[in-house]
């Protein structure tokens with residue numbers, strides 16, 4: 001069983017993905033962190049072919065063997081990751097790693113191109129949407145940032161870069177279920193998505 005969750009920055013993909021993975025006992029993979037780890041490697045002066053990204057059993061992200069998980073979420077890397085993600089050779093490397101991780105596994109994978117490129121065969125595809133202002137407010141809460149206008153500006157810049165790039169721009173797959181989360185709490189979104197998964201499993205005789 002493969003579940004693809006896509007959507008723009010701070011739309012709640014990680015919270016939803018982690019909750020579904022835990023509930024159904026599936027592996028959880030956050031692909032944005034892989035782009036962040038590559039951006040960190042590039043920032044450190046490494047060439048792309050000198051960068052090795054892996055994920056350990058505790059969902060920690062390793063850059064050439066170093067656990068960099070705690071370094072990945074900063075406003076600087078938000079932008080650097082989305083700049084690195086424009087490069088075709090970066091995408092090729094990470095899409096291949098992501099497909100390798102998912103092969104033959106029950107998995108929830110979240111990102112921007114999971115339903116369209118990485119796992120086009122996923123049984124369930126969810127695309128989360130929310131207004132930039134709602135997402136900026138969420139991001140401020142998560143990161144304890146104080147300046148709404150700066151946070152909003154950064155989210156909009158990333159939306160623009162992620163949705164206008166030539167390769168794998170942010171787009172819902174044709175068979176994705178679009179969930180708008182503006183008026184919903186995280187619990188409501190998790191409940192809705194859980195029902196979708198249960199419905200699918202019941203319809204396919206594999207109730208968990």
Ligand code: C5P
Nearest residue numbers: 031032033035081082085111112113162
């Ligand atoms: O999801 P997160 O904010 O951690 O992603 C960081 C950046 O990585 C995104 O802004 C996007 O440019 C890129 N990304 C991508 N494809 C993915 C996941 C993330 O291009 N599957």
